[in-house]
Amino acid sequence: MFRISLFEFRIYREIMLVENIKAEFNLYKNQAEKSDFFLKREEAFAEFEKVGFPTTKNEEWKYTNLKNIVNQSFQSTCESTIETELMLSHAFLKDLTANKLVFVNGTFRTELSTIIETDSSIVITTLAKAKTAHSELFNKHFGKYAPIEGQGLNAMNTALLSDGAFIFVPNNKTLTNPVIIINIADSTDVNVLCQPRNLIIVEKSASLTLVETFYAVGNNPSFTNAVNEVYANENAHIEHYKIQNQEGESYHNNFTQIFQEANTNINHVTLTLSGTLVRNNLHFFMNGQNCNSLLYGLYMPHGTELVDNHTRVDHAFPNCFSDELYKGIMMDKSVAVFNGKIMVHLDAQKTNAYQRNKNILLSNEATVNTKPQLEIFADDVKCTHGATIGQLDEEPMFYLRSRGIPADVARKMLLNAFADDIAERIKIPELVELLEQEIEKKI
Amino acid sequence: MVHKQEKMLSIKNLKAEIEGKKILNGLNLEVKAGEVHAIMGPNGAGKSTLSAVLAGRADYEVTEGTVEFEGKDLLELSPEDRAREGVFLAFQYPIEIPGVSNTNFLKTAINEKRKYQGLEPMEATDFLKMMREKMAMVEMDKSLTSRSLNEGFSGGEKKRNEIFQMAMLEPKLGILDETDSGLDIDALRLVSEGVNKLRNKERAFIVITHYQRLLDYIVPDFVHVLYKGRIVKSGDASLAKELEEKGYDWIKQEVEANS
Ligand SMILES: Nc1ncnc2c1ncn2[C@@H]1O[C@H](COP(=O)(O)OP(=O)(O)O)[C@@H](O)[C@H]1O
Ligand SMILES: [Mg+2]
Numbered sequence: 001m002f003r004i005s006l007f008e009f010r011i012y013r014e015i016m017l018v019e020n021i022k023a024e025f026n027l028y029k030n031q032a033e034k035s036d037f038f039l040k041r042e043e044a045f046a047e048f049e050k051v052g053f054p055t056t057k058n059e060e061w062k063y064t065n066l067k068n069i070v071n072q073s074f075q076s077t078c079e080s081t082i083e084t085e086l087m088l089s090h091a092f093l094k095d096l097t098a099n100k101l102v103f104v105n106g107t108f109r110t111e112l113s114t115i116i117e118t119d120s121s122i123v124i125t126t127l128a129k130a131k132t133a134h135s136e137l138f139n140k141h142f143g144k145y146a147p148i149e150g151q152g153l154n155a156m157n158t159a160l161l162s163d164g165a166f167i168f169v170p171n172n173k174t175l176t177n178p179v180i181i182i183n184i185a186d187s188t189d190v191n192v193l194c195q196p197r198n199l200i201i202v203e204k205s206a207s208l209t210l211v212e213t214f215y216a217v218g219n220n221p222s223f224t225n226a227v228n229e230v231y232a233n234e235n236a237h238i239e240h241y242k243i244q245n246q247e248g249e250s251y252h253n254n255f256t257q258i259f260q261e262a263n264t265n266i267n268h269v270t271l272t273l274s275g276t277l278v279r280n281n282l283h284f285f286m287n288g289q290n291c292n293s294l295l296y297g298l299y300m301p302h303g304t305e306l307v308d309n310h311t312r313v314d315h316a317f318p319n320c321f322s323d324e325l326y327k328g329i330m331m332d333k334s335v336a337v338f339n340g341k342i343m344v345h346l347d348a349q350k351t352n353a354y355q356r357n358k359n360i361l362l363s364n365e366a367t368v369n370t371k372p373q374l375e376i377f378a379d380d381v382k383c384t385h386g387a388t389i390g391q392l393d394e395e396p397m398f399y400l401r402s403r404g405i406p407a408d409v410a411r412k413m414l415l416n417a418f419a420d421d422i423a424e425r426i427k428i429p430e431l432v433e434l435l436e437q438e439i440e441k442k443i
Numbered sequence: 444m445v446h447k448q449e450k451m452l453s454i455k456n457l458k459a460e461i462e463g464k465k466i467l468n469g470l471n472l473e474v475k476a477g478e479v480h481a482i483m484g485p486n487g488a489g490k491s492t493l494s495a496v497l498a499g500r501a502d503y504e505v506t507e508g509t510v511e512f513e514g515k516d517l518l519e520l521s522p523e524d525r526a527r528e529g530v531f532l533a534f535q536y537p538i539e540i541p542g543v544s545n546t547n548f549l550k551t552a553i554n555e556k557r558k559y560q561g562l563e564p565m566e567a568t569d570f571l572k573m574m575r576e577k578m579a580m581v582e583m584d585k586s587l588t589s590r591s592l593n594e595g596f597s598g599g600e601k602k603r604n605e606i607f608q609m610a611m612l613e614p615k616l617g618i619l620d621e622t623d624s625g626l627d628i629d630a631l632r633l634v635s636e637g638v639n640k641l642r643n644k645e646r647a648f649i650v651i652t653h654y655q656r657l658l659d660y661i662v663p664d665f666v667h668v669l670y671k672g673r674i675v676k677s678g679d680a681s682l683a684k685e686l687e688e689k690g691y692d693w694i695k696q697e698v699e700a701n702s
Binding site: 394395396398399400401402403404405406407409410413414416417418420421 | 498499500501502521522523525526527531532534537538540541542543547548551552555556559591608612
């Protein structure tokens with residue numbers, strides 16, 4: 001008897017979050033007007049019901065177990081009671097001269113946000129507002145890039161997204177200042193679920209610098225499930241930085257799909273500083289010739305944190321270039337997963353694709369699972385990949401120490417040097433400085 | 444009054460091995476302040492091993508013997524403490540350290556040494572002035588200092604950088620491990636002049652070299668021959684000339700005959 005009841009209990013727990021999601025969607029469904037947007041969400045919800053949350057049986061999720069998320073109950077759209085000033089005091093780059101969009105528990109906070117851009121043809125607003133104010137653009141791009149089929153978490157986001165940024169940069173326009181999206185999960189009162197959804201459209205020969213930051217306050221667990229769709233029209237240039245520093249029990253999944261037309265340049269850097277479980281899915285699709293896709297990442301988990309970077313670059317046209325470098329500094333019992341897929345389609349001749357993943361283990365108990373996946377269907381291509389996992393090299397340590405630099409200082413210098421390959425890809429000096437401080441703090 | 448020279452380094456019966464392979468087999472050497480000792484010997488004799496053991500490389504296991512540096516047990520000290528006590532090793536093969544800038548590295552090294560001595564960090568302007576002076580001394584290109592440590596340096600530039608660092612750190616004992624190899628004649632003269640400028644009553648040098656050539660510029664007080672992990676012959680500068688003419692075979696034969 002006892003055994004059976006335990007078993008039943010387990011089943012009940014496993015579907016906890018699914019039940020939350022279903023209840024929430026039903027609530028939404030009864031109130032929503034039956035627009036195109038609604039139909040899209042209904043479709044997404046059906047897909048979510050069909051595929052559910054990924055499990056470790058799924059090859060793409062082999063090392064990243066979501067059981068601690070799906071076994072818990074989370075509430076979305078809950079109010080935050082923390083004083084706003086206190087809240088922002090934790091936020092990264094809050095003093096950066098930038099257009100700032102602040103979302104707390106997925107809800108846009110006007111009083112914390114500032115738009116300094118003066119060109120009225122450039123749109124920096126929320127998804128909720130853009131849905132009506134820029135409905136044509138919205139309908140043209142929303143849900144067109146991030147796949148839903150077989151992607152339970154993307155489907156869940158689409159079905160129940162909270163809000164997010166909508167950015168539109170028209171032809172030939174360049175923003176003078178970056179846009180920074182500050183996402184705060186406040187779990188002071190309850191377990192909180194945030195599902196931000198951003199839609200970024202950069203038109204022909206336009207350029208944008210975009211920074212996304214994530215952080216968490218409160219002692220209850222938080223779960224962020226974000227989706228970004230980024231569209232870069234011909235000759236567009238985007239600098240995209242993502243910084244995750246969610247302390248406490250915080251879970252984070254995000255899916256970023258970048259869709260590139262011909263002659264576009266995208267430089268993307270993901271910095272994962274903290275988070276109980278962080279899964280980054282970063283997908284690039286090159287839909288024209290002469291595209292550059294640059295993907296860089298740095299993670300430095302400690303304790304029992306898990307960081308999983310899954311990237312995919314689709315070379316669908318000839319003469320494109322992609323360069324990928326992810327680096328990890330692994331502490332304590334942390335776990336890292338790196339999976340980089342490069343797809344070179346049949347027509348994508350003269351592709352140049354490079355990929356490296358380098359890890360330093362500062363502890364014997366840390367684990368790295370790294371897997372490059374090259375699928376090449378064209379014959380005239382240059383692709384290289386490589387992965388390293390090891391301790392800090394003895395030779396440079398000895399060299400520095402032999403000059404009178406104590407071991408702990410030497411170690412820091414070498415770890416900074418290791419991280420420097422990524423830091424130098426960041427074109428916002430304040431962000432580089434911040435990264436250096438964080439490295440100093442963490443190690 | 445006769446000036447009595449201070450004993451700086453005293454190596455007694457030093458034995459060291461790596462991966463079970465015996466390399467130093469009872470080495471004795473005394474170095475006093477102000478002296479320059481040259482150590483010569485065939486390839487594989489253990490010259491670099493000796494310098495590495497003195498600098499504190501962990502790979503080597505000292506199985507017997509003692510090393511005293513200014514009355515302290517050198518072997519007990521960490522590599523950084525040895526450096527801050529005044530031991531400097533110019534490496535035979537200086538490594539490249541990408542991402543660590545030359546300037547930042549030197550500033551850290553100097554200030555760590557000052558901290559150890561209970562001194563305040565060096566003023567930025569003094570540091571820059573000192574850099575300029577010492578760089579000029581070895582004719583090191585200014586552009587090299589803003590680059591990563593030894594990264595992409597030519598062989599000669601790396602060696603010059605070692606001497607430049609030595610000049611900046613002002614050690615009591617400088618150990619030069621084949622600093623001459625890979626240098627053309629002009630660079631050799633420059634580096635030697637740099638070393639000669641650093642020579643004084645308080646400072647000593649151990650100059651490890653394969654060739655007599657370097658010793659034409661840095662004239663040693665003593666020349667020792669290291670063979671099979673021991674010093675088998677010592678003499679004055681003329682010994683180096685003899686070795687240059689006759690090679691090492693006669694020494695090897697002498698050693699074999701005596702054993
Ligand atoms: N890391 C090592 N592992 C094994 N043998 C070594 C190592 N380093 C040096 N040796 C051996 O020790 C001996 C002495 O080397 P070394 O001190 O470099 O000689 P030298 O500098 O006089 O040419 C050589 O036979 C060399 O092969
Ligand atoms: Mg040698």
